[in-house]
Amino acid sequence: MYTPPTVEELRPPERTLVGPGPSAIHPRVYRAMTTPVTGHLDDFYVEVMNDVQALLRYVFQTENEHTFAVSGPGSAAMEAAFVNLVEPGETVLVPGNGYFGDRMGTIVERAGGEAVSVDAPWGAALEPATVEAAVEEHDPAVIGITHGETSTGVRQPAVDDITRIAHDHDAYVVLDAVATLGGVELYTDEWDVDVVYAGSQKCLSAPPGASPVTMSDRAVEKVRTRDAPVESWYLDLENLWSYWGPDPGYHYTDSISTTYALREALRIVAEVxxxxxxxxxxxxxxxxxxxxxxxxxxxxxxxxxxxxxxxxxxxxxxxxxxxxxxxxxxxxxxxxxxxxxxxxxxxxxxxxxxxxxxxxxxxxxxxxxxxxxxxxxxxxxxxxxxxxxxxxxxx
Amino acid sequence: MYTPPTVEELRPPERTLVGPGPSAIHPRVYRAMTTPVTGHLDDFYVEVMNDVQALLRYVFQTENEHTFAVSGPGSAAMEAAFVNLVEPGETVLVPGNGYFGDRMGTIVERAGGEAVSVDAPWGAALEPATVEAAVEEHDPAVIGITHGETSTGVRQPAVDDITRIAHDHDAYVVLDAVATLGGVELYTDEWDVDVVYAGSQKCLSAPPGASPVTMSDRAVEKVRTRDAPVESWYLDLENLWSYWGPDPGYHYTDSISTTYALREALRIVAEVxxxxxxxxxxxxxxxxxxxxxxxxxxxxxxxxxxxxxxxxxxxxxxxxxxxxxxxxxxxxxxxxxxxxxxxxxxxxxxxxxxxxxxxxxxxxxxxxxxxxxxxxxxxxxxxxxxxxxxxxxxx
CATH class of the missing domain: 3.90.1150.10 (Aspartate Aminotransferase, domain 1)
Structure with a gap:
């Protein structure tokens, strides 16, 4: 039998978190996190999930039914967006202006898609005209946009213009809002974005581990009519929705305490x-x-x-x-x-x-x-x- | 602009959690969870991760270097185990005696493997002789075993016998210990298991969302010599290890508060x-x-x-x-x-x-x-x- 290591109690340093996230957490959110855990299908917890969905729809500014929080980091939400929406062989435009555009490309390629990088220097935004030219050249099924690129500090303006170009060419738009949701103007419905994902530990100031996603009916329909099943069983939209949807059944055990915290963090945004x-x-x-x-x-x-x-x-x-x-x-x-x-x-x-x-x-x-x-x-x-x-x- | 929903403060019911999990959480673990969040690459947090690794090695009874906790539910740890270890076209034996064996099979098929169910009625354990016959018939690359099958209440005895059979035939063993880690005897090294994964919210009594995994050097070598990249970028062992390994860099933002909680829950096990x-x-x-x-x-x-x-x-x-x-x-x-x-x-x-x-x-x-x-x-x-x-x- 191996012997136990000696591990002392946590003695955290005091930090002023003004980096790219995680951000500071409101005392009310810490308190909410200590709410006693119930079963992940308890009527009480289902209500918590419903509240989180309603609050997320507000901060996403959407009426999308399929709005929920994946148990996992923002990267899991990013992977969920692309592995559901992208089918093998499809072309996906990803932004060439930062670290997280590269990451989108990697995920797309792993999912069997072909990633094409839209030309733009790091430190600048994408130009709608450049996107349009790339759309015409590559005929993509999906276009990824980084709303807030934390590697460069660039916000993508004119998301609505890019969405219009995409839809004119029957492409879907996935928006990375990890660094923007709650922090800068974002109108999912008005801009007609198909999928938006985010993290909990940036402008929402909840602990990391419950990552918001919203999908339009149109995007859901694309996922539902896939030929090949989604490669990830854990992040398969149908499975996630079997838990977060109107008739909750077992998919996985949600990160309950983090979701309590996210709920409180979202309540604060709604109150303000x-x-x-x-x-x-x-x-x-x-x-x-x-x-x-x-x-x-x-x-x-x-x-x-x-x-x-x-x-x-x-x-x-x-x-x-x-x-x-x-x-x-x-x-x-x-x-x-x-x-x-x-x-x-x-x-x-x-x-x-x-x-x-x-x-x-x-x-x-x-x-x-x-x-x-x-x-x-x-x-x-x-x-x-x-x-x-x-x-x-x-x- | 859509208007905010009205959401009241959390009013949790009191629950005695004696189902298949989540289990009750010790007051010390709730307290640890409110430890102020630091950056996910802060020296302090890297120490926290090191502590968690040392404590996990103890409860897994292993000296495996590659021992860590995935940010996500136990299902993410399960998916991580199989998508890394299984290459497209490989045959994987999965247990036919319960719900979670079926789930293994689904994940294997999504990862491009071929799942073959080992015959055993729900409510019984696998017989080593049956496994041996299946190994000889199907020549699998990997064999999945459910150590604790919560759909039936069955514990798999003779894990070491099955491991011996697997290794005699150059196959790897993945053990689902979601319902057993900390609760019943489990000796990763002594039994020579290649990969073990678990959840945090069962016998360890932490909140869900930080899910333990341990991999032997032999298993890591199999992952490192894959022809095809791991389909999941988020759960790719190399990426996870670039964060949890000896020289921590950015992969994703860990579920920091849940990992604090897991650390305290593991400390309690080590103290007892x-x-x-x-x-x-x-x-x-x-x-x-x-x-x-x-x-x-x-x-x-x-x-x-x-x-x-x-x-x-x-x-x-x-x-x-x-x-x-x-x-x-x-x-x-x-x-x-x-x-x-x-x-x-x-x-x-x-x-x-x-x-x-x-x-x-x-x-x-x-x-x-x-x-x-x-x-x-x-x-x-x-x-x-x-x-x-x-x-x-x-x-």
Missing amino acids: GLDAYWDRHRRVSTAMKEGLEAMGLSLAVDESCWLRTLSPVGVPAGVDPGQVTSRLKSEYGIEIVGGLGETEGEILRVGCMGHSARAKNAVYLVSSLGSVLAEHGVEVDVEAGIDATRRTLEG | GLDAYWDRHRRVSTAMKEGLEAMGLSLAVDESCWLRTLSPVGVPAGVDPGQVTSRLKSEYGIEIVGGLGETEGEILRVGCMGHSARAKNAVYLVSSLGSVLAEHGVEVDVEAGIDATRRTLEG
């Missing part, structure tokens, strides 16, 4: 109101930006497609971004991170998501990042940064 | 000691059985392969099991459930798992089930049942 919640993200991210710029830093993204829930701060010359992020963490308990993929070494990624998107975090981030950069010999005007942040927050 | 923890399951399940039998009921399973963590109680003649379970829930707050698949209508499934496997639950279950059956006109000697339960617990 989605408009006001978006507005808070806008106000706090603007204050961060004004502060960072007044200090002498700049964002590596055009204002027209700035994600806001994530800001790409250009790394000042001569600075090692890894040293900056680790010093911010060890001295100030702040989590921001470096770049990802092609942006590695180029940017610092500063988040402004959900319960982390608050005035105090804007001030604390700007002042602390300023101090750390000054210690590293960068000429920054920390006071001007703090002043600009405060004025923007008050204004 | 695995032997003593198994023994508690043995003692409490025996008390339940003695009580139910003394009352006049019988278990629909042979003692030699009785799962213990789940007991299949034969439905007395003339009784509607659905009425019994719903009355137990509404009047006593007790969750037990009816049969699943071929056992539907035939048995009531009574669990004895983790923090639910305690003396008070044995007494409460026996007395309450007795009362409900008596109300339904079944001749049961409730007092004799309670006496036998108490005596067994004390003895």
Whole structure:
């Protein structure tokens, strides 16, 4: 018999989470998470699932019946979207402007589809005209769009224009809203998007592990008329819907405590109101930006497609971004991170998501990042940064 | 803009969870779950993952390096085991004696394998000789075994014998320990099993959503030398290991809070000691059985392969099991459930798992089930049942 390891109680550090997620969690959400677990098919729990569906429809701004949360990370929701919608042999356009577009491509290829990358540099948005040209050249069945690309801090504008192009060519649109749901304007129905997926730990500020998905009737019909079964049994829409749908039966045991937490996090958004919640993200991210710029830093993204829930701060010359992020963490308990993929070494990624998107975090981030950069010999005007942040927050 | 739904605060019912899972959660585990979330690659969180791995190796009784917890339900761990290990065109033997063997077969077929069901009636264990004959006939690459089949309450004895047969024929063994890990004797290394997976919400008594997997070096080597990539990008072992392995990088954002909870639940098992923890399951399940039998009921399973963590109680003649379970829930707050698949209508499934496997639950279950059956006109000697339960617990 092997002997047990000695493991002490958890002694967590205090962190200010202003990276690309997870974001800070509201005390009410922590409390909801300790709600006693019931059976995953208990009438009470079925009500919880119904509440989550109603609340998700609100934050997705949709009336889609097929709206639910997959037990798993946002990556599982991403995989669920593509493995259901894409049939072997089908062509899928994926965005070429960031890390998560590449990931879509990998998932599509694993599912037997052919991924074609739409040309766009990292750090810019897709141009509808470029998408249209690619659609005409490749005749895709599905088009993937990253609404918020956290590797670059780019938000995709004109989702509705791309959706129109897609539908004019009988293609379906899958929108990655992992970094945007709740944080920036997103209108699933108005934009006529077919599938949208997200994570729980970004702008919704629940713990990770219950990942929202919504699918239009049209998308569901495509899944239902597939020739080949969905390769993943666990993420097969029919199986998920046999649990989340109107007559809940056993598919798997849901991540009950995380779903309790997601429900409470969504309740908070609903109480604040989605408009006001978006507005808070806008106000706090603007204050961060004004502060960072007044200090002498700049964002590596055009204002027209700035994600806001994530800001790409250009790394000042001569600075090692890894040293900056680790010093911010060890001295100030702040989590921001470096770049990802092609942006590695180029940017610092500063988040402004959900319960982390608050005035105090804007001030604390700007002042602390300023101090750390000054210690590293960068000429920054920390006071001007703090002043600009405060004025923007008050204004 | 769609308007928000009105959703009230959670008002959970009090439940005594003695069904097939989830089981009751220890107060320490609820507390651990409210540990503040950090980044999923924070040094602190990497330590948490290391602790979980060390503790999982202990409960799996293994020194396998590749031991971790997938973010997702036990079904995701099951899918991870098969989609990694099985290559398209390979034959996989799956057990024909219960619901979860069927599920293995479905997953194998979706992954491009050919599933062959090993003959055995529901409610019995596999005979090593039958497995050997099937191995000789079908020359499988992989053999799936359900260690604890919750649809029937059957435990598979002689896992080591089956493993020996498999290895003599160059096949790999995947063991489903969802209902057994922590609850009944399981020796991964001693039995020489290649892959074992489990759930967090059964005998470990953590919330669902972080599902243990362990893989031998030999199994890892098979995955690494695949011709075709693993169909699931999310569950691809190489990707999972790029996160859980010695040099953690980004694959997905782990279900952090659930993993905190799993860590604490595993700490409790380690503190009690695995032997003593198994023994508690043995003692409490025996008390339940003695009580139910003394009352006049019988278990629909042979003692030699009785799962213990789940007991299949034969439905007395003339009784509607659905009425019994719903009355137990509404009047006593007790969750037990009816049969699943071929056992539907035939048995009531009574669990004895983790923090639910305690003396008070044995007494409460026996007395309450007795009362409900008596109300339904079944001749049961409730007092004799309670006496036998108490005596067994004390003895």
